[in-house]
Amino acid sequence: MEQEHLLLAVISVLFLPMFFILFTVIVLASLGKSLGVRRRYVKLLLKIFQFGKAKIELHEKKQQTDENSEDEDENAKSNDEKGSHVIEREIAISATQGIKIPDIAAISESMKHEFHLTDVMYFTKCGVEAIIEDEVTSRFTAEELQSWNLLTRNNDGYHFISVRLTILYFVGLLIRYCMLFPFRVVLAVIGTAWLIATTAIIGYLPNSNCKRFLNQYVSLMSHRILSRAFSATITYHNRENRAKNGICVANHTSPIDVIILSCDNCYAMVGQAQGGFMGIMQRAMARATAHIWFERSEVKDRNAVAQRLQEHVEDEQKLPILIFPEGTCINNTSVMMFKKGSFEVGKVIYPVAVKYDSRFGDAFWNSSKKNLVLHLSDIMSSWALVCDVWYLPPMTKMDGEDAVSFANRVKAEIARKGGLVDLEWDGQLKRMQAKESWRKKPQEQYSKTIKID
Incomplete structure (x- = not known):
């Protein structure tokens, strides 16, 4: 009996505080309230990172003892002043305009003669420069940090340069994997189960204002619980611009984007019907409200897809559709080409810019290297x-403006507001070869610069 009482006492000491914290987090998330613990936690982390940065800078200064290292520092500073370019490129290659030459007249004048094999060397050099500074493939790798954040997955090698940094690193390792990670996994399971169960139950209610209210409340509650599973600290800007219906578009870094945005507003989702666990979630959510899930055979029929989107947009009683027009995840540094489909359907678009603070963790999902489970475990x-969300004022398609121009205009605004680089390349280049039309444009423009008698 004494052993049983001792065991119960140990369990009470270890698990009761955890259950109390878990219950408190769930209740506060359900009510949309916060005690400010996460923001204080983030401020404390910033102070620790600053301490680590000072130690690393001191260590690097001690290593810079010869003149070569000093010269490298000066070169690095001069490169920083010029920008992120390693080389000064005379020609830029564009996805839509082919070759872009600043001083095309001067180059064309120098090449007005019969074709010689050496004429291609100038453009060969510019092609090599473009390969050296490839602005496309660099968007599909983790964002490089300016300072170490005590994670070995970034700037590996700093955790043994100082006794204090080593202690901080191992203490952080214990906190992240032995305390935060199990707690977050439990929250993620509870949030997911709650979302599936409640939306399935709401699906049996008749269509009414009560059903819509319950679905919106349950959706906000579930996604707020799920956001706590990542210790998400989100700052929403210009909330008066939130979409009430129509089409909402945003840049895409991770599947977590859906959770981040759904903590503050309710959306209808659009995507391909899945099997397995994702299929269970899709079917449960579809019972509660109108989401658009396409079958594999239907996805190829653009007219059928556009028709279903159009019907959804025209019904003001339905939730706004959340779409990521890039079609793939980009590494939180830029915005790549928006597909024109959603801009053909809607004349009014509600843009949203999402920017993560990579100092606290990398939110980018490289789907070609990691599956979704590994990606979520990395975040947890x-x-x-930590991220910022900007709701931009709604943008309307102008008279005579085609879908591509409208998409580019919206993309430029999202990039500007989120402090991201605006790129015109298709993000699907991560998975496929460049289109033949993209290869022909530079060839055609190159041939125009050479006069062949």
């Missing part, structure tokens, strides 16, 4: 998920 074992 990071320090936190």
